[in-house]
Amino acid sequence: MHERIQIFSVIGSVGLLILIFELVRRRRLKEKYSLVWLFTSLALFAVSTIPGLLDSFGHAMGIYYSPTAFFILAFFFLTLIALQFSVVISKLSERNKTLSQEVALLKQRIEELEKKGR
Amino acid sequence: MRLIAIIPAYNEEATVGKVVAEIHSAMPEADVVVISDGSVDATASVAAASGAAVVNLPFNMGIGAAVQAGYRYAEQGGYDIAVQVDGDGQHDPSELAVIIGPVMAGNAEIVVGSRFIGRSDSDGFKSTRMRRIGISLFARVLSVMTGHRLTDPTSGFRACNRKTIRLFAQEYPDDYPEVESLLLAHLAGFRISEEPVKMRARGGGHSSITPIKSVYYMVKVMMVLFIWLVRKKPELEGRDA
Numbered sequence: 460m461h462e463r464i465q466i467f468s469v470i471g472s473v474g475l476l477i478l479i480f481e482l483v484r485r486r487r488l489k490e491k492y493s494l495v496w497l498f499t500s501l502a503l504f505a506v507s508t509i510p511g512l513l514d515s516f517g518h519a520m521g522i523y524y525s526p527t528a529f530f531i532l533a534f535f536f537l538t539l540i541a542l543q544f545s546v547v548i549s550k551l552s553e554r555n556k557t558l559s560q561e562v563a564l565l566k567q568r569i570e571e572l573e574k575k576g577r
Numbered sequence: 578m579r580l581i582a583i584i585p586a587y588n589e590e591a592t593v594g595k596v597v598a599e600i601h602s603a604m605p606e607a608d609v610v611v612i613s614d615g616s617v618d619a620t621a622s623v624a625a626a627s628g629a630a631v632v633n634l635p636f637n638m639g640i641g642a643a644v645q646a647g648y649r650y651a652e653q654g655g656y657d658i659a660v661q662v663d664g665d666g667q668h669d670p671s672e673l674a675v676i677i678g679p680v681m682a683g684n685a686e687i688v689v690g691s692r693f694i695g696r697s698d699s700d701g702f703k704s705t706r707m708r709r710i711g712i713s714l715f716a717r718v719l720s721v722m723t724g725h726r727l728t729d730p731t732s733g734f735r736a737c738n739r740k741t742i743r744l745f746a747q748e749y750p751d752d753y754p755e756v757e758s759l760l761l762a763h764l765a766g767f768r769i770s771e772e773p774v775k776m777r778a779r780g781g782g783h784s785s786i787t788p789i790k791s792v793y794y795m796v797k798v799m800m801v802l803f804i805w806l807v808r809k810k811p812e813l814e815g816r817d818a
Contacts, residue, residue: 556751559635560646563612564653567632 468507475500495543499536506532578681580607581656582673583647584629585640585733586664590619596662597627599670607673610650611664614643620664645749648737652746659742661735668734672774676736679770686767687741689727689759690734695773707788711795715756718802723763727771730756734774740813741767748811756798757805764810 479496482488488496506513506529517528582600586593597609611624615637625631632646644661651659658680662668672690679685693716712731719730733755737745744765750757759769 556638556642556645559638560642560649563632563634563646564650567630567650571630 465507465510468503472500472503472507476504492543492547495536495540499540502532502536578658579654579656580604580677581651581654581659582607582609582670583644583651583659583661584609584611584624584664585614585643585647585661586611586616586620586624587614587637587640587643588616588618588620589664590616590623592666593620593664594623594627596664596666596668596670597624597629600662600673601628603670603673607660608654608656610647612643612647612650614638614640639752641749641751641754644733644754645745648742648745648749651742656742657739659737661733661737663733667776667778669775669777672734673736675772675774676734679772680736680738683738684768685770686738687759687762687769688736689729689732689769689771690774690776691727691729691732691771692774692776693728694771708791711791714795715798718799719756719759722760722802722806723769725763725769727759727769729771730759732774732776734776743815744811744813747814750801753794753798757801760802760805761811764805765813 476497479488479493479500483490483493506516513528514525516532517523517525520528520531522528522531582604584593584596584600593611597611600607600609609629610632611620611629612632612634613621613624614634621631621633630650632650634643634646647661648659658677660673660677662670662673668690676688676690679688693712712729715730716728720727741762744762744767745758748761750761763769
């Protein structure tokens with residue numbers, strides 16, 4: 460890999476790692492959801508610091524132009540992350556629905572009791 | 578036997594009061610609960626003034642969530658039989674006895690009021706041609722899947738027993754829930770039957786299903802029906818399940 464691009468990619472992946480670490484440390488990102496991000500940034504870091512890694516990964520997958528291997532890797536991780544988001548959103552919306560219904564039912568019950576109390 | 582009528586309503590101020598009044602006169606022994614699904618008009622106050630209990634959902638959550646809130650109300654209130662009546666005046670409360678009958682007699686866990694059985698075809702409101710084609714497609718698929726002869730699975734005019742109330746309080750589809758909820762009841766081992774009813778043209782407000790949405794509706798409901806074939810069957814949780 461060209462030296463200059465290697466410097467940039469090392470800086471980039473280290474920056475991402477630090478950012479994720481900081482977000483988890485400050486509790487802005489839950490540990491549970493940080494795992495897939497950590498793996499992504501570690502993979503980026505490995506690919507940028509170990510020179511032959513991307514090429515041998517590409518060859519192993521039958522890819523002749525190694526930057527393509529990088530895109531495939533990135534695409535794979537981003538897909539995983541997006542899918543995890545969808546799963547989490549589905550769970551949240553189900554809970555949100557149940558909570559809203561229960562709140563509405565409780566409110567109705569309180570109003571009923573207040574009417575009776577008067 | 579404690580009876581409850583569940584009326585899901587989204588901005589139905591023009592009709593909901595009349596529906597509640599009609600239910601009161603047709604079945605004085607039944608309690609009535611109106612689920613106002615984040616309505617921004619006077620639906621809630623009109624319903625309260627006509628003597629119904631009113632559950633106000635904090636924002637518009639869709640027909641499925643509104644109906645389910647109604648079943649939760651029925652579950653928590655310990656009701657034995659629940660009927661579902663649309664807030665737009667399409668369903669005629671004087672026919673409630675028709676759909677409650679088989680549930681009361683213990684012949685079915687859930688009874689749907691159908692526009693398409695019995696009586697001559699010229700009676701009553703049958704909706705548009707396109708919609709009828711869609712409905713008959715659902716009816717055929719659902720009939721095959723459940724083994725019951727069903728003709729009007731999109732009808733929201735229903736009566737349920739306590740077991741069905743508990744199932745729906747626990748699990749109910751979000752959008753376009755009518756067809757899917759019948760499959761849910763079937764998979765839980767419940768008997769579904771239909772009784773002939775007449776429907777009226779809506780008295781006010783507007784249908785939630787626009788022509789563009791109806792294509793999405795068809796595709797989504799079909800997909801959901803087939804997904805249930807490979808999903809774990811719904812089961813009643815808790816005591817005397």
